[in-house]
Amino acid sequence: MSASGTMNLFNPAEDENVSMVHPEYFIISGLSGIPHIELYYVFLFAVYMLSVLANGAVMAVICLDRRLRTPKYVAVFNLAFVDLFGSSALVPKLLDVFLLGHRRVPFRSCLTFLFFCYTCLSMQSFNLVALAYDRLLAIIFPLHYQVRMTHRFMFSLISGFWVLVLALVATATGLLTRLSYCRSVVIHSYFCDHGQIYRLACNSHYPNYVVSCVYPVVIFWLPLAFILLSYAAIGCTLAKVASVQERLKALRTCAAHLSLVAIYFIPLLITFTLMENIHPDGRIVNLSLTSVFPPLLNPVIYTLQTQEIKDALGRLVRSVRRGKHAKIWTALH
Incomplete structure (x- = not known):
């Protein structure tokens, strides 16, 4: 890139005492060259x-059926x-970038893209923790479940997770604005990845490195450890006090x-474990699938494997049919 091109691409901060240089845009180059x-x-x-x-249907069923308004x-x-x-x-922006060819993402838009993607992916992990805790109480402390697992407790738990995730992701995103970018602006990923961005900086990015080390521990490893320990406790309890049928x-x-x-968790574990042995394009495809498949499969699994939701869907369908029949009968008479 020529010197004039560099000057056009990187805009120094307005304050002359500030040496930060932010690019006008980042270029997302992941998934390019794949047949x-x-x-x-x-x-x-x-x-x-x-x-x-699928997710809209699950949300509608839970809102419309009073029997599902439980913690x-x-x-x-x-x-x-x-x-x-x-x-x-994630997906509409991903299609806009790669399918429509709008690979140049403005600096602030890229950080906004990063913030929302990381927030939602992180909250998926903590939602699984909340559901694991619900199952832990229901099986180990069945007599105290109604007392301990209340709407207020669940709302507080979910709210606490939201605050934690928003604070962590906002910190990671905010630290990116304090870096100077005077090298490449190419991000080899399928979205505005925090790790890819801070490595493009030409000044010290140690705080970003610390956050990148803390983030997977808080968002991935600690939730996974809690879930595994909760099911180990459930298994020990069932082995001691329950019959085979129970x-x-x-x-x-x-x-x-x-x-x-x-x-x-399994696709992420595979990716993190075999990261050095996976081709960069294969890693990007795997991570992109990990981002889009759980949101599709989660509602399908809960609908197929949870009798309460299947019953609620049946009641909702019967109610809609009765409503249509009533309208037709009224119109005929």
Whole structure:
């Protein structure tokens, strides 16, 4: 890049005493050069549309059916909301960047893109923690479940997770504005990735490095450790006090949650474990699938494996049919 091009691309801060240099835009270059990648974008669009319909349906059922207004379904509703919001933050922009060729993303737009993507992906993890705690209380302390697991407690738990995630992601995003970018502006990822951005800086980015080390521990490893420990405690309890039939019944109530945990954590574990052995393009595709598949599969799994939601859907469909029949009968008479 020529000197004049560099001066046009990087805008120094207005205050002369500030040496920060922010680029006008970043160029997202991930997924380029992969054969027939357009088919993958069509696939992502189909997954996104199904995800919107599925999560919207789960949220509507929980809102409309009074029997589902329990603390557990506060967490399920929040998970559906986060999945819907996260998919809407990621996939349309991803298609705009790669399918329509708008790879130049303005600096502030890129940070906004990063903020919403990281927030929603992080809240998926903490939603699984909330649901794991609900199952832990229901199985280990069944007699005290109604007292301990109240609407107020669940709202407080979910709100606390939101505050933690927003504070952590806002810190990571805010630190990026304190860096000077005088090298490349190319981000080799499928979205505005924090790690990719701060490594482009030409001044010290040690605080960003610290955040990048703390973030996966807080968002990924600690939630996964809690979930595994909670199911170890559930397993020990069932082995001591329950019959075989009671164990199977308890495990069936955990089946949906265990499926969500596997869908969310296993692909990330594979990616983090084999990161050095995976081709960069393969890693990007894997991470992009990890971002878009859970929002689609979460509502499907909860609908198929949770009898309460299936019953609620049945009641809602019957109610709609009765309403239509009543309108037709009124029109005929």
